[in-house]
Amino acid sequence: MSDYDGLPGDWELVVGLEVHVELATTTKLFSGSPNRFGDEPNTNIDPVTLGLPGALPVLNEHAVELAMRVGAALNCTIQACTFHRKNYFYPDMPKAYQVSQYDQPLNIDGYLDLPNGVRVGIERAHMEEDAGKSTHVGGSGGRVHGATASLIDLNRAGVPLVEIVSRPDIRSADDARAYVSELRSILLAIGASDAKMEEGSMRVDANVSVRKPGAPLGTRCEIKNVNSVRSVGRAIEYEARRQIDLIESGDSVRQQTRHWDEGDGRTHTMRSKEDADDYRYFLEPDLVPLVPSREWIDRVHAALPMLPAARRTRLAAATGQLATSEAVTSVVERGQDDYVLAVGGTGGDAARALVYVKEAFADSPHVPAADLAALTVLETKGALTATQAKAVLADLVANNGGDAAAIAAAKGFEAMDTSALEGLVDAAIAADPDAWQKFCAGDGKAMGALVGLVMKSSQGKADGKLVTALLNQKKS
Amino acid sequence: MSRSTASDIAAAVRSGATTAAAVLEGHLAAIALREPEIHAFNLVLADAAREHAAAIDAQVAAGDDPGPLTGVTIALKDNMCTRGVDTTCSSKILEGWKPPYNATVVDTLRAAGAVIVGKTNLDEFAMGSSTENSAFGPTKNPHDTSRVPGGSSGGSAAAVAAGFSQVALGSDTGGSIRQPAAHCGVVGVKPTYGYVSRYGLVAFASSLDQIGPFTNSVHDAALLLNVIGGHDPLDSTSIPQQHPSLVDAIQQGVEGLRVGRITDLPEGADPDVQERLEAAFEALREQGATIVDVTVPAFTFGLTAYYLIAPAEASSNLARYDGVRYGMRVDAPDTNAMYGATRAAGFGEEVKRRIMLGTYALSAGYYDAYYGKALKVRRLIHDDFERAYQTADVLLTPTSPTVAFKFGEKSDNPFAMYLCDTYTIPSNLAGHPGMSVPFGTGAHGMPVGVQVLAGTLQEPVMFRVGAALERAVAK
Numbered sequence: 042m043s044d045y046d047g048l049p050g051d052w053e054l055v056v057g058l059e060v061h062v063e064l065a066t067t068t069k070l071f072s073g074s075p076n077r078f079g080d081e082p083n084t085n086i087d088p089v090t091l092g093l094p095g096a097l098p099v100l101n102e103h104a105v106e107l108a109m110r111v112g113a114a115l116n117c118t119i120q121a122c123t124f125h126r127k128n129y130f131y132p133d134m135p136k137a138y139q140v141s142q143y144d145q146p147l148n149i150d151g152y153l154d155l156p157n158g159v160r161v162g163i164e165r166a167h168m169e170e171d172a173g174k175s176t177h178v179g180g181s182g183g184r185v186h187g188a189t190a191s192l193i194d195l196n197r198a199g200v201p202l203v204e205i206v207s208r209p210d211i212r213s214a215d216d217a218r219a220y221v222s223e224l225r226s227i228l229l230a231i232g233a234s235d236a237k238m239e240e241g242s243m244r245v246d247a248n249v250s251v252r253k254p255g256a257p258l259g260t261r262c263e264i265k266n267v268n269s270v271r272s273v274g275r276a277i278e279y280e281a282r283r284q285i286d287l288i289e290s291g292d293s294v295r296q297q298t299r300h301w302d303e304g305d306g307r308t309h310t311m312r313s314k315e316d317a318d319d320y321r322y323f324l325e326p327d328l329v330p331l332v333p334s335r336e337w338i339d340r341v342h343a344a345l346p347m348l349p350a351a352r353r354t355r356l357a358a359a360t361g362q363l364a365t366s367e368a369v370t371s372v373v374e375r376g377q378d379d380y381v382l383a384v385g386g387t388g389g390d391a392a393r394a395l396v397y398v399k400e401a402f403a404d405s406p407h408v409p410a411a412d413l414a415a416l417t418v419l420e421t422k423g424a425l426t427a428t429q430a431k432a433v434l435a436d437l438v439a440n441n442g443g444d445a446a447a448i449a450a451a452k453g454f455e456a457m458d459t460s461a462l463e464g465l466v467d468a469a470i471a472a473d474p475d476a477w478q479k480f481c482a483g484d485g486k487a488m489g490a491l492v493g494l495v496m497k498s499s500q501g502k503a504d505g506k507l508v509t510a511l512l513n514q515k516k517s
Numbered sequence: 518m519s520r521s522t523a524s525d526i527a528a529a530v531r532s533g534a535t536t537a538a539a540v541l542e543g544h545l546a547a548i549a550l551r552e553p554e555i556h557a558f559n560l561v562l563a564d565a566a567r568e569h570a571a572a573i574d575a576q577v578a579a580g581d582d583p584g585p586l587t588g589v590t591i592a593l594k595d596n597m598c599t600r601g602v603d604t605t606c607s608s609k610i611l612e613g614w615k616p617p618y619n620a621t622v623v624d625t626l627r628a629a630g631a632v633i634v635g636k637t638n639l640d641e642f643a644m645g646s647s648t649e650n651s652a653f654g655p656t657k658n659p660h661d662t663s664r665v666p667g668g669s670s671g672g673s674a675a676a677v678a679a680g681f682s683q684v685a686l687g688s689d690t691g692g693s694i695r696q697p698a699a700h701c702g703v704v705g706v707k708p709t710y711g712y713v714s715r716y717g718l719v720a721f722a723s724s725l726d727q728i729g730p731f732t733n734s735v736h737d738a739a740l741l742l743n744v745i746g747g748h749d750p751l752d753s754t755s756i757p758q759q760h761p762s763l764v765d766a767i768q769q770g771v772e773g774l775r776v777g778r779i780t781d782l783p784e785g786a787d788p789d790v791q792e793r794l795e796a797a798f799e800a801l802r803e804q805g806a807t808i809v810d811v812t813v814p815a816f817t818f819g820l821t822a823y824y825l826i827a828p829a830e831a832s833s834n835l836a837r838y839d840g841v842r843y844g845m846r847v848d849a850p851d852t853n854a855m856y857g858a859t860r861a862a863g864f865g866e867e868v869k870r871r872i873m874l875g876t877y878a879l880s881a882g883y884y885d886a887y888y889g890k891a892l893k894v895r896r897l898i899h900d901d902f903e904r905a906y907q908t909a910d911v912l913l914t915p916t917s918p919t920v921a922f923k924f925g926e927k928s929d930n931p932f933a934m935y936l937c938d939t940y941t942i943p944s945n946l947a948g949h950p951g952m953s954v955p956f957g958t959g960a961h962g963m964p965v966g967v968q969v970l971a972g973t974l975q976e977p978v979m980f981r982v983g984a985a986l987e988r989a990v991a992k
Contacts, residue, residue: 091842092837093617094598094606094720095597095598095715096717097715097753099750099753100753128836130853135837136837138836321876323829323884326723326724327754
């Protein structure tokens with residue numbers, strides 16, 4: 042199901058995404074300063090971060106390892122690579138160049154499969170250093186235009202990044218959103234990044250163009266400042282419509298970099314192609330080529346954990362759900378699929394466990410799998426109703442586990458035997474003959490009223506499913 | 518002028534025969550006498566040096582060994598970062614900047630017991646061959662103050678020649694140690710690229726820059742290089758290995774060594790310089806070396822390739838001086854205008870010329886024709902040298918085509934100035950070591966240097982030849 046309206050007419054959307062990801066290293070890409078978000082401004086600095094004259098970069102091996110992990114998880118070829126300088130002036134770029142990778146990146150030619158089966162090509166996933174952060178004060182909306190001063194925080198300068206560049210294989214706003222969401226799950230699963238879009242540790246730029254099917258690629262615009270998974274789709278769809286409107290009114294799309302404004306839901310011009318910087322890339326002479334050995338690459342591949350797609354398939358199989366169901370995707374995303382499987386493994390019912398975990402385990406309580414397994418068994422064998430089981434579950438979560446049977450007993454939950462229940466059902470029919478007539482005539486709502494009466498008279502101890510069964514039995 | 522060797526001094530201070538303080542005072546007296554005329558220094562660190570010398574003497578008195586350079590005075594080119602002490606690169610744009618950290622060589626020298634007497638003058642950001650490009654005025658040649666000391670490390674060369682310090686460090690990107698060493702009559706060495714850590718050396722052209730010694734003798738150069746050479750984990754381009762002792766290497770003579778004469782060497786050396794080179798070949802032959810002819814066809818393209826590669830790297834290295842940080846800022850209505858105004862006021866003509874040249878060489882549409890082609894030439898030069906070193910252990914050339922020239926003689930003609938480095942540049946491009954050894958005098962009684970070139974990490978054999986030349990001069 043789509044959250045977006047789609048494009049009018051037979052226009053085709055063409056999207057490629059560039060995702061910058063901060064790697065979860067302890068220290069920066071080229072120095073020993075901490076890589077930590079949220080510290081006092083300009084405290085995680087050193088001569089290298091400050092770009093002081095004479096300071097030299099030393100490559101962080103852990104950052105390389107994490108970047109290789111990203112490449113391996115995205116089915117890339119990991120290769121010998123070099124670093125280049127990308128030269129441009131900006132106050133929060135203290136060396137006036139960014140060390141990045143250019144014509145020989147670490148990871149090339151991979152792909153990412155979306156949950157719906159669409160395969161998106163990965164052109165490259167290269168390493169680079171982050172810039173510092175500028176805060177413009179005195180103007181409106183934090184923009185540099187009209188500001189009276191700019192404050193520079195270099196804590197982020199030199200933080201290791203991987204830039205993951207997709208091929209222009211994405212054809213809908215939904216797929217763009219799914220790509221970002223799936224990529225995020227993968228990054229979390231492999232421990233490469235905390236991938237928090239709201240903190241900027243994962244940043245998405247979208248290259249958007251439109252065309253008629255079969256036509257050559259249209260002129261693209263790059264959309265920056267897309268700060269949430271949700272706005273990825275919104276920004277792309279807005280931009281595509283803007284471009285279609287331009288073309289349909291006889292105008293043409295100009296190649297531009299545009300800024301997504303979450304507030305007004307529009308993209309705005311930042312700069313056009315003519316103003317683009319000439320970055321004067323050249324080989325960074327302060328670093329030597331990075332040549333990962335075959336053994337290192339093999340080790341990274343071997344150590345790769347099971348990725349979200351495979352984990353969804355595994356969980357779906359164990360619980361009888363679809364791999365694309367919300368319960369399966371969200372439990373895998375939260376990393377609780379192993380736990381659900383463990384409940385199944387200790388004799389519990391994995392399908393019930395999936396529901397419990399999805400609904401009640403958002404804060405990751407420490408309920409031993411065996412305890413939850415015991416609860417699912419009580420429920421599936423009919424000793425507890427769904428309502429009762431929920432109450433016991435709340436107790437388990439609150440106390441980090443416990444004996445489900447004992448909790449149920451303490452709450453006075455006991456299975457109502459069928460003959461007693463039958464009496465209550467008969468009483469309900471007698472109490473509301475109107476509803477009974479309607480139910481027999483096939484009115485589903487009427488059944489609810491009768492079940493409700495039984496629930497009330499049993500003080501919630503009746504098993505709703507059993508009541509329904511008895512009603513149907515009596516009707517026929 | 519003091520002509521004892523650095524190891525003699527270290528031994529005398531360690532044994533208590535003299536003190537670091539007494540050694541230092543001798544140099545400070547020489548500075549007091551002639552520095553106003555010579556202007557070798559941007560900054561003399563008399564107080565800090567006295568304090569350090571006293572501390573070394575206290576260490577010796579307490580029975581500790583401060584290290585192989587105990588009490589040896591040293592001057593540092595003012596492009597090496599010294600914590601809390603002005604490091605200007607002889608540029609207005611860095612004036613007043615005090616680095617918060619020491620270059621690796623500074624820490625290494627102090628750990629070896631050396632006493633830093635001051636920061637020496639240079640062509641702004643090491644761009645030049647005469648020190649005339651210093652924003653703080655030129656250094657004069659101690660042998661004739663109407664003449665330049667060479668450059669860019671002219672201050673360091675002059676400091677050693679004038680006895681202001683026992684030894685000095687310079688940096689060599691295209692000849693900036695060897696050429697001033699030749700002009701000032703001292704020994705100057707550019708080691709193999711990666712031999713000495715560049716951490717804390719303010720970059721001019723990162724793939725070419727290398728720190729090296731100025732000394733009165735080949736032995737002192739060997740001793741100093743033994744101390745500052747070696748792997749530094751802070752410099753990714755430093756060679757990850759231990760280097761053999763060069764002091765030990767020069768115990769060996771040159772018998773059986775093959776000394777190469779480059780038959781296709783670019784012409785242009787003055788006759789007096791050429792005559793000294795011939796004498797050097799003869800002296801080595803007399804000591805048992807064989808003279809062999811080699812060709813290095815790409816040698817002649819070195820200058821052109823260099824003046825694309827070095828400015829290209831410099832344009833990037835010097836972009837950080839934008840007025841946002843460091844001493845100088847010229848206010849303007851917006852950031853871009855501030856960058857422009859600051860850089861226009863802060864950089865001298867030669868620096869601006871090279872930034873323009875380098876920016877152009879790297880620009881989209883020109884990269885392949887200029888920078889890209891220069892990189893190919895660089896590879897050719899390296900390969901040609903490697904081929905020559907299969908038949909010769911070392912090569913001998915003039916260090917500079919002329920003796921030290923007069924002030925103003927070339928300063929209006931950048932290309933004439935660039936030609937000073939014809940013989941020194943190719944080894945920087947190849948990453949190979951080279952040294953200049955004083956070998957008598959030429960026109961106007963000025964010193965002439967002979968350059969010994971060798972292959973990657975062939976410092977031991979290069980030093981053996983250097984020592985043999987020195988012995989021949991002493992005879």
